Amino acid sequence: MENDIFLRSLDLFKEAFPGRINQILKSKEEGKKIIGTLCLYVPDEIIYASGADRVILCGGKSAPIPAAEEYLPRNICPLIKSSFGSVIDQKCSKTKSCPHFGLVDLIIAEATCDGKKKMYELLNQYIPTHVMDLPQKPENQNALEYYIKELESLNDVLEKLTGNKITDVKLRNEIKSANETRKLLRALYELRKRDSPPIRGTEMLKVLQQMHFLSPDKFRKNLVLLLDELKVKKRENSGPRIMISGCPMASGNTKVPEIIENQGGLIVVEESCTGTRAFWDLVDENKEPMRAIAERYLKIPCACMYPNDRRIDQIIELARDFNVDGVVYYTLQFCHGYNVEKYRVAEALKKSGIPLLSIETDYSGADNEQIKTRVDAFLEMLE
Amino acid sequence: MISIGIDAGAATTKAVVLHENEIAGYAIIPTGFDFRKAGEAAYREVLSKSGMDETKVGKILATGYGRSIIGFADKTISEITAHARGVGYLIPAAHTIIDIGGQDSKVIITENGKVVDFLMNDRCAAGTGKFLEYTAKALEISLDELGMLAQVSKNPAKISSMCTVFAESEVISLRAQKTKKEDIAAGLIESIILRTTAMVKKLRIKPEVAFVGGVAKNPGVVKAFEKALDTEMQLPEEPQITGALGAALLI
Incomplete structure (x- = not known):
């Protein structure tokens, strides 16, 4: 059941957005460069150490999709279409909801899935785009060295753009503050392991989505306030304990978690880019900074990697640690990586006796009622 | 009461x-x-x-x-x-339930009358009653006739389109090629069976298999299902309730 004790700090995340846009506008006028990214494999630490600012451009809304479909095939994932549409559709970048798309000087993209890679070729025609390569077999002997080389190129690109030198001191400072944020998020997730977690999945998702927009300092400050507030307010939530596992839920996309929690479920953990993948591991502060960054980021268990047993192991581990009753495997339509990997995740969950419901969907509301039926049946099954 | x-x-x-x-x-x-x-x-x-x-x-x-x-x-x-409860009451031995209705199809696996796993196809008309309804129309016959005709076919036509709209145009081109009506009817039923058996196999059959929903009233579909799954289907007296x-x- 829902617990309605008001959390002021949750609103602070939302309210910070307009101020953030003004701040970016102002700092851009003062000559600061704005970087757009679309993936967790692009290390924030290097961007901030160059003196640039960054926003995440992953689209979670359906409105920009028709504009994108003038260029992209229809049967490609909605995240790719929405992101591309938001950049090219001038109407969108001039609206209040996503003005940041029009402010970006350079996009740092990455070679994850094929859909994104090819989209970046088109995106480059609108905003200069630098694509980082990724070693897609991260366990290979030379994978780490290769990734470090890509990070060094990124280093050069950013130094050239900003005119600033990225020093080890600056990198270490950024690593330190990014680790602080990661620790705070780990502390928040720790609270969700309780029998009656004080925060719901839909609330947590909106917090993590603000990580895409807010400055790291503001985000961290708000996290501290949230943790403080959760310590004093006796909030309790109950319901079948659900883990979400799968594709990212970019800002604007809260569809499936909302259905799950409206129908009586309680999301206690998300194995997702808007979940554990965003903050789980720390960067080793004792090592040489670029190498330490590379080691941490290469651990992210994205479905574009091969082999990806580490993701399956982590899902089982999280399910146990968070005492999960059932897993909702969430995928975006046409996301081949996560859709194919579903089979092996399902096998592993079956072996561990953890029920699974799989939902493949897009950003439209066309299948809301169908998803509701499945979620109802799944929750009834878990009770 | x-x-x-x-x-x-x-x-x-x-x-x-x-x-x-x-x-x-x-x-x-x-x-x-x-x-x-x-x-x-x-x-x-x-x-x-x-x-x-x-x-x-x-x-x-x-x-x-x-x-x-x-x-x-x-x-x-x-x-x-x-459905799991209703079938459990009527056919206690059933542990796999196939339900094909007007809008969706689902496969449910039960244990002691409780749902342990399920799959649903509900995003499109393929593999549902609607698929048969539309494509029967393209053959200019009723749903009942479709089932009857299919049973006399010796050489079912290959319908490769899963999509209801495309299957309808595929039926029209088969007609233009002078394919026999009963072969097209049998082909249409085979296509819906193919879609649903893939769902059943994903979950793995636990005998007995019960078939419910409006489409279970079509003897042509029932026969084709039994052949595809190599098992006898248990049908309640009134599969729709x-x-x-x-x-x-x-x-």
């Missing part, structure tokens, strides 16, 4: 009256546009059919796609849980 289960389906609304744990009557009516109106009509019809007085009505439980709109119900439950029955039982 009697309990009433109402299954507000996309194509038909079903109601069952349960009296002392026995079916006292049932009603099946077309849903039309308004789920609520259809629910009320099915409620009145099932009362008059079972000869029960409204004052005796205890609780009403609604299931099906339009369940949340049946405002006079005391509670709602998903059709997956409802297991959801409503389950709802009445779950009160």
Whole structure:
């Protein structure tokens, strides 16, 4: 059941957005460069150490999709279409909801899935785009060295753009503050392991989505306030304990978690880019900074990697640690990586006796009622 | 006291009256546009059919796609849980349930009358009653005729389009190639079977297999299913009411 004790700090995340846009506008006028990214494999630490600012451009809304479909095939994932549409559709970048798309000087993209890679070729025609390569077999002997080389190129690109030198001191400072944020998020997730977690999945998702927009300092400050507030307010939530596992839920996309929690479920953990993948591991502060960054980021268990047993192991581990009753495997339509990997995740969950419901969907509301039926049946099954 | 289960389906609304744990009557009516109106009509019809007085009505439980709109119900439950309960009551030996309705198809695996796993195809008309309805139209025959015709086919046509709209145009081109009507009919049924058996195989069959929903009334489909799954299908006397029955039982 829902617990309605008001959390002021949750609103602070939302309210910070307009101020953030003004701040970016102002700092851009003062000559600061704005970087757009679309993936967790692009290390924030290097961007901030160059003196640039960054926003995440992953689209979670359906409105920009028709504009994108003038260029992209229809049967490609909605995240790719929405992101591309938001950049090219001038109407969108001039609206209040996503003005940041029009402010970006350079996009740092990455070679994850094929859909994104090819989209970046088109995106480059609108905003200069630098694509980082990724070693897609991260366990290979030379994978780490290769990734470090890509990070060094990124280093050069950013130094050239900003005119600033990225020093080890600056990198270490950024690593330190990014680790602080990661620790705070780990502390928040720790609270969700309780029998009656004080925060719901839909609330947590909106917090993590603000990580895409807010400055790291503001985000961290708000996290501290949230943790403080959760310590004093006796909030309790109950319901079948659900883990979400799968594709990212970019800002604007809260569809499936909302259905799950409206129908009586309680999301206690998300194995997702808007979940554990965003903050789980720390960067080793004792090592040489670029190498330490590379080691941490290469651990992210994205479905574009091969082999990806580490993701399956982590899902089982999280399910146990968070005492999960059932897993909702969430995928975006046409996301081949996560859709194919579903089979092996399902096998592993079956072996561990953890029920699974799989939902493949897009950003439209066309299948809301169908998803509701499945979620109802799944929750009834878990009770 | 009697309990009433109402299954507000996309194509038909079903109601069952349960009296002392026995079916006292049932009603099946077309849903039309308004789920609520259809629910009320099915409620009145099932009362008059079972000869029960409204004052005796205890609780009403609604299931099906339009369940949340049946405002006079005391509670709602998903059709997956409802079918599992209804089939469990009628065919206790069944552990795999295939339900093909007007809008969706689902496969449910049960253990001791409880759902342990399920899969649904509900995003498009492929592999549902709608698929047969539309494509029968392209053959200019009724649904019943489609099932009958299919059984005499010796050489079922290959229908490769899963999509209902494309299958319809595929039927038209097969007609232009002078393919026999019965072969096209058999091909259409095979295509729906193919789609659903893939779902069944994903979950792995646990005998016995029960087949319910409107499409289970089509003998052509039943025969083709038994062949594809190499197992005998258990059919309730009235395959359309297991959801409503389950709802009445779950009160």
